[in-house]
Amino acid sequence: MQGHCEEVVTKIIKAKGSLQPPDLEQLYQLLIMIYKPEAILGLLLPMLQNEIYPVLLSVINLLYSTLKQNSPETQGSLETALPGLCAAVCMHCSHVETNVRKQSIFCLVELLLVFGTDKIDLLLESLTVSQKKLVYLYYNRHQRNAR
Secondary structure (H helix, E strand, C coil), rough: HHHHHHHHHHHHHHHCCCCCCCHHHHHHHHHHHHHCHHHHHHHHHHHHHHCCCCCCHHHHHHHHHHCCCHHHHHHHHHHHHHHHHHHHHHHEEEECCHHHHHHHHHHHHHHHHHHHHHHHHHHHHCHHHHHHHHHHHHHHHHHHHCC
């Protein structure tokens, strides 16, 4: 099933069809329901390091959707991948494309929501001061809205 997952996820990410963001989000949700989030994360990590825009943006969008669907069952595998995942996402917070930077920030916020500041703070060291402020601005806003 892993080979099938890899093929489907890769084809969807690299497709340059006429799908609009709401349709893509629905497709990402379907992928997450069909395949284990750990399998998707395992595919996305190397892609985060090797793909270029616009495919990179699709990778980050699927990562964001996968992180939002985090559950207690996936927490352990996500925590294991955390250092590499944070490093790859932090790298893209300085990307030339605005949408890549924005989605990267949102992924880091999602990681903060899942693991808290104790585990994530040290992994954000490569960010600039203004990038960290932006991450924490969105994080704090989400915390306030959740109450």
